[in-house]
Amino acid sequence: MRPSVRDLVASAAPDELPAYVYDVAALREHASAVRAALPPAVELYYAAKANPAPEILAALREAVTGYEVASGGELAHVREAVPGAPVAFGGPGKTTAEIAAALAAGTERFHVESVHELRLLAALADRAGRPADVLLRVNPAVDGGALDGVALAMGGRPTPFGLDPDAVTACLRLLRDPQLRSLTLRGVHAHLASGLNADAQLAVARRIVTYAAGLFVTHPVPHPEVNLGGGMAVDYADPEHRFDWTAFGAGLAEIAAERPELTLRIEPGRALTAYCGWYATEVLDVKHSHGEDFAVLRGGTHHLRTPVTRGHDQPFALLPVETWPHPWPRPAAGGGRITLVGQLCTPKDVFARRVPATGLRAGDRVAFAMAGAYAWNISHHEFLMHPRPRFHYVG
């Protein structure tokens, strides 16, 4: 935690907590290091769904080529937050209104997820008199255990995402039809898994590139593009253990050297922004219940849902506060482990279970780390009608 973040958390009044504190300077540094680790020709898009806060999108602008959006809402939002930045529109279940708006907004790439969607896009592009550039989102079979043990697989198996190889063939056939002349095929997109380390990412990337290159042999595309997706691993159990961007960049350079005709693109979300966010709050109470200690924190997983959705302990830093304003004894943890919970009336409202926090007292501050991605924006804010957190962006 940088001093600027620590000072803000330490000096906030209790009713100014909980607060999300984003270390924008750290984000810029991290994103530019990621950019520097990649071969210059590899394009870096940011998947906005990880954290679409305008300040975050703007902070990434220098390091990224563009932004991947997965809804009409994200599309309009990104256009406004980072005007002029290239946008790729993906996601299953695009509506007619979303596609029409995306066409009107001049969206640079459409990631097409089904044969029906391709036809719908073509019809709407025709009607609007606006051509559209298309990547087919492919879901090839991935054999050989490349996806074994992966946290979440969006491809290489039955999913609602992307096109099976026979549907890819059907799309390619349709794209040669003069009736679909408003669409230009630019290449393929794949996003098959999340939580992959650099070696596993490269193994998957090689398979996608081999599959795509095979398609481009029978269906030539000028300057074909291959979007390899996101899903770079983030290790919440060990914040210091980061995705090896250097090894990944070196592997991508090898792939690029073997296939100089391809433009490669990646679109990470979590691995770019997870580290820059903190969810800071105070301990309201410390209780002993049937042999275990619980710290009840101001706020809860309705603000920071990440540990519940992933089933992990959110890493945190403790900031002791020496003053205690009441004449009665200060509730404090014993010497052992403690479970950190929020204010919600549900046993699921747990940030971290039986973690070491010796001597934690009511009034102390707790700042949860790695709260910069899939945190506030995936949380069920309205549940129980507690106040919203504050938001700070420190430079």
Ligand SMILES: *Cc1c(COP(=O)(O)O)cnc(C)c1O
């Ligand atoms: C969510 C998503 C991403 C980003 O995934 P991360 O795990 O955050 O890197 C990229 N591409 C697509 C299509 C996605 O749905």
